Amino acid sequence: MASSGHTIKAFDDELDQLRGSIAQMGGLAEEAIKEAMRALVQRDTEAAARVVENDKKIDALEAEVERTAVQIIALRAPMADDLRDVVAALKIAGVVERIGDYAKNIAKRVPVLEQMGKIAPLALLPEMGRIAGEMVGNVLNAFAARDAQAALAVCERDEALDNFYNSIFRTLLTFMMENPNNITQATHLLFIAKNLERVGDHATNVAEMVYFAATGEKMAERSKGADPAEG
Template sequence: MNEHTVKAFDEDITRLRGLIAEMGGLAELSIQEALEAMIRGDDDLAAGVIKRDIKIDALESEVDKLAVRIIALRAPMADDLREVIAALKIAGVVERIGDYSKNIAKRVSDIEDRKKFEPLTLLGAMGEAASEMVHDVLTAYASRDPVLAREVIASDEKVDAFYNSIFRNVVSYMVENPATISSAAQLLFVARNIERIGDHATNVAEMVHFAATGVYPPDEDV
């Protein structure tokens, strides 16, 4: 991006983007740790994830304030305005991603008898795919790379396919092992949360594409 004649504006935008990146870094770590806690049954790790969400929320409101301030004081135009609007929306979505991680972490203690509960092992690969999407979309945001953003959108299919197969697996597992139904139901919610994380990463990717090029990606299905 070209430098602005008003240096203060440049500084504001840089700070705004830095805040988003910081939020993203926290959300990324939260996803990974929430899943690790879920799979290993680590309550302390889960508590850490839940606590981290407060920080993410605080950062979101900081982004909100700064974005509104920029719009009010500097009246940005064209790509600058796109940048600020996108940052505003992305912050909201990243905050949602953090919420889903928190939600997963909260369910850690609801799974009983982890060692015998086989479907748990299915989550690892799905979680990895989703957290990779989040990682890539944040990298795309940092480099304003519309190509990488489109790749992230394409990879959402993989997470959806994981979700469907886990759903089928868990349902048939419930039929065979009625004693574990409550744990299995929790697991379905967790899978659902991961699937939503993937969807939200797609949303961010669309906004990254928008901020970089001014149009939404062509194959968007609204």
């Protein structure tokens, strides 16, 4: 029995390590979104450069999660609930890495926008960034707690993010039509808004994985409004 207990303890420690690495990734990704948006509003190119550089930490953690997950599956042959947790962790790490990439993409546009004047629609983006960052933090808290209801709540917030994106899209389109001089800056801001909207989509994807890992059932299909840029 002592040997079995030791094996179970080792397995639990490995799962905790997996969850810890993902929590760390999520914290870095959430902070990257916040810092990228602050750098954008303040035209802080040094802060933007730090966001780009710090993305390497998220990439390194993803590789660590992948190694740990593969090791657990190969050596422990987990069953049922435990296997769902490990597979979810592996998938979530990949999604969080992409969320970090979106923050990095936003930061990369700051030096381009630094030389341009600020236009009104920029004021809408920080709130959109705040919601996106909170969704990332909340969904990873839901994963750590195996909380299916918290995962559902994250999905419900995605509608607010989509509404922000649609509003920003229409506002920027109007600015471009009214004054051709606004086209370059408005296009950059539109890409930033789209990146934030995609962060929300990825957070809801993680929420679906968390829900499945916690319940063994797929989350009910969610309706999503059309992207005004595509329709």
